[in-house]
Amino acid sequence: MSRPALLAGLSGWLPPIVVDNAEILRHLDSTEQWITQRTGIHRRHRAEPGTATSDLAIRAAAPLVAAARGPIDAVVVATMTPDRQCPATAPVVATGLGLTGAAAWDVANACTGFVYGLATVTAMISAGVLNRVLLIGAETMSAVLDRSDRGTAMIFGDGAGAALLEAGRPGDAPSFGPFDLGSDGTRPGLVAIPAGGSSDPDGEDRCIRMEGPSVYRSAVEKMTDSAQLAAKAADWSVADVDWFVAHQANARILDAVADRLDIPPARRFVNVDRVGNTSGASVPLALADLATSRRARAGDKVLITSFGAGLTWASTTLTWPEGL
Ligand code: UT7
Numbered sequence: 001m002s003r004p005a006l007l008a009g010l011s012g013w014l015p016p017i018v019v020d021n022a023e024i025l026r027h028l029d030s031t032e033q034w035i036t037q038r039t040g041i042h043r044r045h046r047a048e049p050g051t052a053t054s055d056l057a058i059r060a061a062a063p064l065v066a067a068a069r070g071p072i073d074a075v076v077v078a079t080m081t082p083d084r085q086c087p088a089t090a091p092v093v094a095t096g097l098g099l100t101g102a103a104a105w106d107v108a109n110a111c112t113g114f115v116y117g118l119a120t121v122t123a124m125i126s127a128g129v130l131n132r133v134l135l136i137g138a139e140t141m142s143a144v145l146d147r148s149d150r151g152t153a154m155i156f157g158d159g160a161g162a163a164l165l166e167a168g169r170p171g172d173a174p175s176f177g178p179f180d181l182g183s184d185g186t187r188p189g190l191v192a193i194p195a196g197g198s199s200d201p202d203g204e205d206r207c208i209r210m211e212g213p214s215v216y217r218s219a220v221e222k223m224t225d226s227a228q229l230a231a232k233a234a235d236w237s238v239a240d241v242d243w244f245v246a247h248q249a250n251a252r253i254l255d256a257v258a259d260r261l262d263i264p265p266a267r268r269f270v271n272v273d274r275v276g277n278t279s280g281a282s283v284p285l286a287l288a289d290l291a292t293s294r295r296a297r298a299g300d301k302v303l304i305t306s307f308g309a310g311l312t313w314a315s316t317t318l319t320w321p322e323g324l
Contacts, residue, residue, distance in 0.1 A: 004174035005122035007321050008132075009067055009164035012288030013060035014275060015047040024154050027147035035154045040251020044157025044276030046142045052083045053160075056281075057138035058096040060160035060288075064134060065097050068164060074103035074130050076121055078113030078137040078280040080309065081144055082106060085196070093136065103130070110191070111247050111308025113137060113280040114161070115316060119179040125167050126174070132166040137280040144193055146207040155250065156208065157276030161284025177234030177317035180226045184311045190215050191309035215311075219253050222313040224260045227305040230315035240301055241267060243290060243320075247306035248272035248282045257305070279308065291324045298322040 020043045021032045035041060047056060057077055065072065075094040082089040090104035107113040107120070114137035124130045138160035147153050168174070191210045195203025223246055231238050244263045246254050251272050258268045271289050278285055283306055290296050300320040307313045 002126045003128060003170060004168040004172045005125035005165050005176065006168040006172065007163060007175040007318065007324070008069070008166045009064045010162070010284065010288040010291045010324060011060055011063045012159065012161040012285045013056055014045040014159045015051060015056060017046040017048060019044050019046050019157070021154065028150060028153045030150060030154060038252065039155055040273055041154060041276045042273050045159055047140050047158045051140065053079050053081050053138045053140045054083050054089050054092040054096060056140060056158065056160035057089065057093045057136045057162070060138065061093070061097055061134050061136050061162035064162055064164040065099070068132060069166070070132055072099055072102060072132045072134055074121070074133040075099055076105060076107060076117050076133060076135045078107040078109065078117045078135070079139055080108065080110040080113070080279055081140045097134070109280070109310065109312055111249070111279045111282060112306040112310070112312040112314040114283045115179070115304060115306045115314035116181060116312070118176060118316060119181060119314065121165055122174070122176050125165060132164070134162060134164055136160060136162040137282070137284040139279045139281045141208070141279060144206065144208045149207065149209070151210050151212045152208055155277045157278050159275055159278040159281045159285050161281050161288045163284055163287070173319065175318055175321055178230065180229040180233065180315045182222070182226065182313050188310070190311060216250070216253060218311055219249055219307045220256045220260070222311070223247070223257045223305045223307045223315070226313045226315040227257070227261060227303055230305070230317055231303055234317040236301060236303070236317060238263065238303065241303045242300035243267055243269055243296055243302040245269045245283065245286050245290065245302055245304045247308065248275065248286055249277050249307065282306070296320045296324070
């Protein structure tokens with residue numbers, strides 16, 4: 001009998017520098033009104049100079065390591081802002097957490113990396129490959145941000161969120177339902193860091209660029225479809241969902257998706273106003289914030305969806321565990 005993967009803990013970390021819209025406007029040709037109306041973002045956090053993504057990941061995950069009920073045998077980091085192009089960031093994080101020797105790898109799928117990681121890790125736990133895993137979404141978006149770019153500068157923020165997953169006993173109900181995963185690589189430049197990879201090793205543009213309106217339309221369409229497919233695969237009706245936790249891309253996108261799914265505002269979890277779009281850290285930070293808010297109760301139905309560079313999308317369902 002396959003073993004269920006259980007969500008045993010959630011934790012988030014935001015670096016201490018808070019960047020409000022007034023600060024953004026020191027470098028950007030825009031207005032406070034445009035930023036709040038078009039994105040719903042009022043502030044975001046920024047890592048101090050000299051802080052790497054591994055530092056954020058370690059801060060986010062440390063409380064889960066301290067609380068783990070047994071040995072952790074893998075550390076997985078979802079990030080599009082790794083410490084270096086090589087090696088992966090996860091081994092550095094594992095060692096920083098006192099877990100040298102653990103399996104460690106990165107998921108390079110930008111905003112959907114955490115949910116893709118969840119699909120992989122829960123399957124590996126169910127198959128008996130791993131017993132207890134730290135999955136961390138961490139981003140230092142400030143390292144790849146052009147502060148004068150009107151398409152990105154006001155959106156992205158730094159942060160990290162972590163989840164501890166462990167094998168339950170046969171017969172326990174798994175925390176996560178089936179996954180809906182997908183991609184469309186026909187236009188990789190829609191959200192991209194253009195240079196520095198093998199397709200353009202000598203190019204100079206190492207900042208994130210985004211064709212906002214096209215990405216916006218795809219985000220709404222794909223997150224709506226994918227969330228519906230994940231709910232259906234779990235045999236849930238979207239009407240029964242207690243919490244809708246979507247990648248915090250932009251408040252208007254969240255509302256457009258939730259409106260199409262007919263999920264009322266009180267059931268939409270939103271923290272994009274306070275943290276901005278933190279890419280791979282967005283979903284775990286939102287889940288950790290939901291846990292901290294004490295608003296979710298054991299047994300609550302949580303519908304999770306994400307969308308981003310690639311393009312890629314990923315959704316699943318979570319039955320809120322006891323004691324989180
Ligand atoms: O996390 C990965 C997934 N990411 C996303 O899903 C994000 C997707 N996209 C977005 O969030 C939005 O497209 C943006 C927030 C980036 C842009 O909002 P938008 O409503 O799509 O604006 P737009 O680019 O269509 O521009 C509307 C107007 C234009 O002016 P005109 O032509 O109407 O006169 C732009 O020139 O707003 C202007 N504009 C700005 N004005 C002030 C564009 N950017 C700015 C700006 N400040 N930063």
